[in-house]
Amino acid sequence: MPLKILFFSGKSPLGIVFSGNKQGLRSFCSANSTAENMHNITELIRNQHWSKLRTHFSSTSPKTLLQQLINSEADPDLVLRYFNWSTKELKLFHPLELTCRLLQSLAAAKKYSKMRNFLHRFVQNESFHSVPSIFHAVSVSNDSLCINSIIVDMLVLAYAKNMKHNLGLEAFKRAGDYGLKLSALSCNQLLSLLVKKEKFEEVEYVYKEMRRRRIEFNLISFNIVINGLCKFGKLNKASDVIDDMKLLGISPNSITYTTLIDGYCKKGKIGKMYKADAVLKDMVENGIQPNERTFNTLIDGFCKDKNLPAAMKVFEEMKSHGVTAGVVTYNSLINGLCVHGQLDEAIALRDEMMGLGLMPNVITYNALIKGFCEKKMLDKARELFDDISKQGMVPTVITYNTLINAYCKDGKMEDAFAWRDSMLDRAVLPDISTYNCLIGGLCSKGNVEEARKITNELRNKHLRADLVTYNILIGALCKEGESKNAAKLLDEMVKVGLSPSHVTYNTLMDGYCGEGNLVAALNLRKQMEKEKMRPNIATYNVLIRGFCQKGKLQGANGLLNELLEKGLIPNQTTYEIVREEMMEKGFVPDIEGHLYNVSGTL
DNA sequence: ATAGGGTTAG
Structure with missing residues (x-):
């Protein structure tokens, strides 16, 4: 019996004094046969005789019982069962030290999936525990680096899976401080979350730390990092990472190259499509066959670059490689054609894909509907909208927003609101974009009053004005010659925690200029630069x-x-x-x- | 068992 723990009394990092240690000692000593008593209790837990177990609480508090169970090195499965029952039914919060010791006994017994589930819930329900306090508790209750590494690794994983990127990152840092080893799996989940949350500096930090700490890298780790760098526009660094991985003996796969191609398409500067194409050639030279996704990425890139001939050329190249075009391929091309107003060609492609047995999806229709909307062919757009339901599909919020926007732009506000009502009928919830379209429509009709009224009613619909809402209203007020009031909205949006964008500043600046107030416009530029916006x-x-x-x-x-x-x-x-x-x-x-x-x- | 592609509003 580890006496030092039995007599342990102190404060948790939250300042909660552990009670029950003395009582625990008393009941421990007074029991005529402790071993027998513990055996009876574990049997009650094993058989889930909870009401009988409750009778023991007159002599031993539930908290003390957990301590006794852990001290007596009872079957960790049973301790876990008691722990879960007592937190759920007795609403108990056990001290971190005991939680850690439970985890350590589970780790020693290799009960890994139980640990994962436990930590998952722990992170969900008890994230008020600070990361340093958890690490402190883990390290004082056991000095096995191996076991503690497993726990901390699973903690990082649990944070990442629960979208708690700040806590995950802090745990990642602490693990390094404590010399605890993390697995590639957990680090990958953390990296993936950081990319998703667009915390790019943190992605680079974790990547560098993983290399410094010699954490095992796998192909997936590299692909996540490369994707993060690409999304951040650091295309040269992404290319460098491909060289890094080759040096470590890990060969890039089709995902690696496709990610980089997508990076050039979306974030590249001058000559980006040339570079994207060069990556494709590099890929083939390295013996990696491009797949449908690779070609789709490149086709979409050329379409967005307004180079439809090049997109069609890749489309042909794809076929000659024996790669079959899929729905996404056609969607990219159809969208490209629609954006360029080539609606007949777009419809022809839709027919072509259907002839090949590829069913257009809602995204196909959304692209087509937008194409017709932009040509003010609202009846045709409406026909396509009806086709969606005829094909057994359900229009999405984007479908409705596209149409609502078109009707607003056409000045048909009554129709626009009717579309909003019909989406409610079909249980497609309007989102902030829906209202931004409507607010924009009202503004261009000069009905800024009504637009502001709707904005103020967003809360009742569980929606919040966003950056775009403010940009619309600021633009509308400026157009009415009320730049001063527009400036008030700029202050308001900052107060509610929104970051003004370039569009925000430029719109207000345009308002000042329109009123001939160049001084105010130049001051706004200064303010913008003060906010570190170039x-x-x-x-x-x-x-x-x-x-x-x-x-x-x-x-x-x-x-x-x-x-x-x-x-x-x-x-x-x-x-x-x-x-x-x-x-x-x-x-x-x-x-x-x-x-x-x-x-x-x- | 964790990584890559297509649709809306300023």
Whole structure:
């Protein structure tokens, strides 16, 4: 009997004084045959005779009983059963030290799945325990690095599975401090969660730490890290990680390469599609065959890059590789065609896929409906909407939002609200986007009052105004010449915990410029920079237009040079402002040479 | 047994 633990008395990290130690000692000593008594109790637990067990609580408190069970090295399964029963039925919170000792006995008995389940619930129900207190408790109750590693590893896993990324990360750090070894599985889950939550710096940190601590890496670890770096736009680093893994003797697979291709498609800068294509070639050279997902990724990339011929070429290349196009392939192409207004071709592709026995899904229809909506062919869009139900599918919130947005843009607010009502009838819950469409529609009708009223009623619908809602309202107030009130909304959104985006600042700045208040606009740029937001090309376009409209062509020219110095690339809007506002007034901007070089159209 | 692709609003 470990006496030191029997006499142990102290404070938990939360300051709760452990009671019952003395009592535990008394009942332990006074029992004429402790061993026999414990045997009787474990039999009661084994047979789940809980009411009989309760009679023992007059002499021994439930908390003390747990301590006695653990001290007597009872079957960990039974201790666990008692632990669970006493927390559930007696609403007891056992001290962390005892929880840890239970886990340690389970680990020693290799009852791993029970430990996992236990920790899963522990993390869900008792996440008020701080990570340091858990680590302290684990380390004082047992000094086996092996057993404690297993517990801590499962703790990290439990945090990750319960979406508690901060606690997971803290446990990951502590494990390093305590010299406890983590498994690839748990680290992968943590990495995966960090990527999902877009905590990219943390992804890089965990990756570097895993390498430093020589935690075993597997292919999946690398794929998660590469995906994280890609989503963060760190494409060169992602490529470097592929080299790292090769050096460690782990060969990239099709997922690795497809992830990188997707990274270039979505986050690449100049020449991104060329680079994405190069990755495909690299992949084939390394003996990895591209699959449907690889081609889909590339096809979608070309479609989004407004290069439909290239997308079609990859589509053909895919077939020549013997890879069959699937629903996602067609969806990407159909969406690309719809975005470009090539609706006949899009419908033809839908028919082609159906001819091949591939059933279009809701995403196919959503893309088509948006295409027709943008051409103001609302009746045709409605027909496609009806097709969804005819095919036995259910429209999604996105389907409805697309239509509602179209009716709003068309000024048909009554129809838009009718669509909102019909989605309620079909149990498709409107989301904040639905209301953003409606709020935007009301605003463009000049009915800002009603828009604000609906915004204030969002709470009753269990929805909250988001960044887009504020951007819409700020834009609407600015258009009404109420930039001051729009600025109040900017303050309000910060107060409710929303981060203003570039669109927010640019919209308000545009409002100030429209009122001829360049001072307020420039102050807002300062405020934006104070919030560590770099003005983008749209910011400069707004300011340049504002300066032009006030006839301050010299100032506009200064801004042009400034944006070029900052490495920003003028876009179509910039050229239009310069052409319309500056050149028409006989001003020759310093950007002129640049204009000819870059666009070649002027 | 944990990793990669397609649809909405500013």
